[in-house]
Amino acid sequence: xxxxxxxxxxxxxxxxxxxxxxxxxxxxxxxxxxxxxxxxxxxxxxxxxxxxxxxxxxxxxxxxxxxxxxxxxxxxxxxxxxxxxxxxxxxxxxxxxxxxxxxxxxxxxxxxxxxxxxxxxxxxxxxxxxxxxxxxxxxxxxxxxxxxxxxxxxxxxxxxxxxxxxxxxxxxxxxxxxxxxxxxxxxxxxxxxxxxxxxxxxxxxxxxxxxxxxxxxxxxxxxxxxxxxxxxxxxxxxxxxxxxxxxxxxxxxxxxxxxxxxxxxxxxxxxxxxxxxxxxxxxxxxxxxxxxxxxxxxxxxxxxxxxxxxxxxxxxxxxxxxxxxxxxxxxxxxxxxxxxxxxxxxxxxxxxxxxxxxxxxxxxxxxxxxxxxxxxxxxxxxxxxxxxxxxxxxxxxxxx
Amino acid sequence: xxxxxxxxxxxxxxxxxxxxxxxxxxxxxxxxxxxxxxxxxxxxxxxxxxxxxxxxxxxxxxxxxxxxxxxxxxxxxxxxxxxxxxxxxxxxxxxxxxxxxxxxxxxxxxxxxxxxxxxxxxxxxxxxxxxxxxxxxxxxxxxxxxxxxxxxxxxxxxxxxxxxxxxxxxxxxxxxxxxxxxxxxxxxxxxxxxxxxxxxxxxxxxxxxxxxxxxxxxxxxxxxxxxxxxxxxxxxxxxxxxxxxxxxxxxxxxxxxxxxxxxxxxxxxxxxxxxxxxxxxxx
Numbered sequence: 001x002x003x004x005x006x007x008x009x010x011x012x013x014x015x016x017x018x019x020x021x022x023x024x025x026x027x028x029x030x031x032x033x034x035x036x037x038x039x040x041x042x043x044x045x046x047x048x049x050x051x052x053x054x055x056x057x058x059x060x061x062x063x064x065x066x067x068x069x070x071x072x073x074x075x076x077x078x079x080x081x082x083x084x085x086x087x088x089x090x091x092x093x094x095x096x097x098x099x100x101x102x103x104x105x106x107x108x109x110x111x112x113x114x115x116x117x118x119x120x121x122x123x124x125x126x127x128x129x130x131x132x133x134x135x136x137x138x139x140x141x142x143x144x145x146x147x148x149x150x151x152x153x154x155x156x157x158x159x160x161x162x163x164x165x166x167x168x169x170x171x172x173x174x175x176x177x178x179x180x181x182x183x184x185x186x187x188x189x190x191x192x193x194x195x196x197x198x199x200x201x202x203x204x205x206x207x208x209x210x211x212x213x214x215x216x217x218x219x220x221x222x223x224x225x226x227x228x229x230x231x232x233x234x235x236x237x238x239x240x241x242x243x244x245x246x247x248x249x250x251x252x253x254x255x256x257x258x259x260x261x262x263x264x265x266x267x268x269x270x271x272x273x274x275x276x277x278x279x280x281x282x283x284x285x286x287x288x289x290x291x292x293x294x295x296x297x298x299x300x301x302x303x304x305x306x307x308x309x310x311x312x313x314x315x316x317x318x319x320x321x322x323x324x325x326x327x328x329x330x331x332x333x334x335x336x337x338x339x340x341x342x343x344x345x346x347x348x349x350x351x352x353x354x355x356x357x358x359x360x361x362x363x364x365x366x367x368x369x370x371x372x373x374x375x376x377x378x379x380x381x382x383x384x385x386x387x388x389x390x391x392x393x394x395x396x397x398x399x400x
Numbered sequence: 401x402x403x404x405x406x407x408x409x410x411x412x413x414x415x416x417x418x419x420x421x422x423x424x425x426x427x428x429x430x431x432x433x434x435x436x437x438x439x440x441x442x443x444x445x446x447x448x449x450x451x452x453x454x455x456x457x458x459x460x461x462x463x464x465x466x467x468x469x470x471x472x473x474x475x476x477x478x479x480x481x482x483x484x485x486x487x488x489x490x491x492x493x494x495x496x497x498x499x500x501x502x503x504x505x506x507x508x509x510x511x512x513x514x515x516x517x518x519x520x521x522x523x524x525x526x527x528x529x530x531x532x533x534x535x536x537x538x539x540x541x542x543x544x545x546x547x548x549x550x551x552x553x554x555x556x557x558x559x560x561x562x563x564x565x566x567x568x569x570x571x572x573x574x575x576x577x578x579x580x581x582x583x584x585x586x587x588x589x590x591x592x593x594x595x596x597x598x599x600x601x602x603x604x605x606x607x608x609x610x611x612x613x614x615x616x617x618x619x620x621x622x623x624x625x626x627x628x629x630x631x632x633x634x635x636x637x638x639x640x641x642x643x644x645x646x647x648x649x650x651x652x653x654x655x656x657x658x659x660x661x662x663x664x665x666x667x668x669x670x671x672x673x674x675x676x677x678x679x680x681x682x683x
Contacts, residue, residue, distance in 0.1 A: 307433075307458060308458065309436065309437065309458055309459050309460055309463075310460075311460035311461055312412065312459070312460055312461055312464060315412060315460075315461045316413075319413065328436065328460070335436075335503075335548070335571070335575050335578030335579060336578070336579050337436060348433050348434045349433060352433075352436045352437075352458075384418065385415055385418045385455075385456055385457055385464065386456060386457070386458050387429075387438055387439070387440040387456035387457065387458055388433070388458060389420075389456070
């Protein structure tokens with residue numbers, strides 16, 4: 001087996017940037033003071049948190065630092081926003097709108113709320129993964145408390161037109177709040193919560209080169225929540241618990257670096273992604289891009305390999321040191337393939353063989369070349385054992 | 401990442417007997433494209449012996465490994481021997497499979513069963529049997545899980561061959577109930593019906609078989625659980641329905657040991673062998 005590691009699963013998690021780790025280190029060592037304490041020793045910690053909050057504020061272009069709270073992860077951000085807002089809100093408003101392709105950390109919160117008496121509408125997507133805006137418009141009613149749409153999809157990278165969505169929602173009902181799961185957009189496309197007119201937006205540090213275990217939530221000054229974690233006064237009473245100083249410093253530094261690298265992501269990372277995608281489609285006859293021509297984040301491509309199964313592709317790639325992920329049923333331990341690809345009506349011939357490739361600013365050209373060199377053999381060896389030889393031969397002659 | 405055995409990895413990396421047999425004497429199919437895995441198996445049979453076997457699989461690593469090892473297991477065996485192979489044999493031969501992947505071994509078993517269903521040495525096809533197989537109205541062919549098209553027979557076979565007790569186990573082995581979950585109640589009914597209908601077979605065993613059977617349950621079901629808690633159990637003697645055991649390590653001298661014995665050891669043995677089992681601790 002090869003020692004090589006080619007990491008193309010950056011939508012799952014990312015490598016910590018060395019500069020992030022470096023910024024965090026003093027707060028693991030000498031600067032261990034509780035930032036809420038009264039003595040001078042705690043000054044450095046509390047200032048570091050203030051600085052980090054400022055960096056996240058700039059990253060999302062929030063109006064005020066007070067609108068940023070730190071959490072432990074993307075799931076906590078989503079839970080705090082959704083449940084925190086609904087718990088505070090007028091309880092007679094029982095209607096929520098979300099999309100069928102949200103991340104489980106959001107989707108399962110709504111499934112849970114349905115059991116508590118909320119009515120949830122799940123807006124569908126077209127075959128490119130784009131949300132049906134007409135359907136959304138139609139569903140917003142007087143009792144719609146919350147609309148919840150992700151900025152970018154984790155499996156396909158599809159970008160939702162958040163500004164337009166906000167416009168549609170607020171025009172029909174100015175009291176309806178908009179929560180955006182921004183986890184997969186952060187660091188890949190510009191996020192501007194003010195111009196997009198978003199009420200709440202969650203992000204997760206480890207998706208943009210901070211460590212795991214830190215997230216942030218933007219809540220604009222006009223939106224109130226009941227905290228999920230009750231205790232001390234931290235995070236302006238919105239999230240109790242002693243501040244996780246080193247990790248907060250980490251997400252702050254990662255946010256700063258993400259701002260600096262955004263242009264690179266949108267040009268160079270995109271170029272490598274496009275090279276990978278077109279290279280695969282060109283050299284492998286049973287490959288299809290699952291997202292068509294829809295707007296996407298620059299780092300992601302989701303490609304279905306027809307008549308073969310995704311886990312087996314991943315296992316063979318893993319032997320070559322290549323890391324990617326799959327929407328196949330087998331990889332997750334669940335028995336059903338990706339709910340996102342099913343909502344898009346990706347044909348069953350391709351859904352189980354769908355592979356998500358997600359790059360980062362650390363991905364190199366030679367890594368992409370290596371994948372393009374090795375992948376055709378991998379696909380060929382798996383196709384060889386498929387019972388669908390006739391169908392594969394047909395595809396081959398069709399593409400030739 | 402799945403915790404696959406070395407053997408599973410070897411078989412998905414280097415699958416044996418891949419392909420089809422043009423003039424096969426029996427062909428079996430299990431699974432479907434929609435469900436995410438499918439296996440087609442081809443057999444060449446001469447003088448009641450499987451002389452060649454080939455497979456084609458659409459599926460994950462453990463599905464390919466199950467198919468590949470199955471072909472190795474059956475080549476050279478008589479048809480009667482092959483008929484006795486269960487999914488558990490396939491999984492055991494692979495050095496075990498993760499619980500969520502047991503359905504891959506079941507798929508191997510189903511494909512084999514499908515291949516041999518209509519195969520008769522003399523070409524004679526039992527019309528009644530065929531009719532039964534193709535008759536969706538028959539109780540055995542009733543679809544329990546509509547999402548994955550799992551019949552009652554498949555569920556009962558899985559229970560029988562693997563000693564399954566819960567709906568979650570049935571899902572791991574057959575996929576039934578793993579999608580919308582609406583059939584979970586029906587699966588429970590199949591489990592209940594199965595265990596109501598079977599009688600403990602204890603009396604038909606010879607004394608040696610009986611001892612082996614008790615020992616097997618202690619080794620596979622009881623000892624691993626106790627080892628997890630830092631203890632172990634040793635079988636000392638068996639006198640008819642009385643089972644004498646010794647406890648080691650963390651368990652011995654532990655105040656809870658009597659409770660452990662009564663509740664866990666006895667319940668496990670009773671579940672497997674009948675309610676008249678008595679467990680006695682010796683020092």
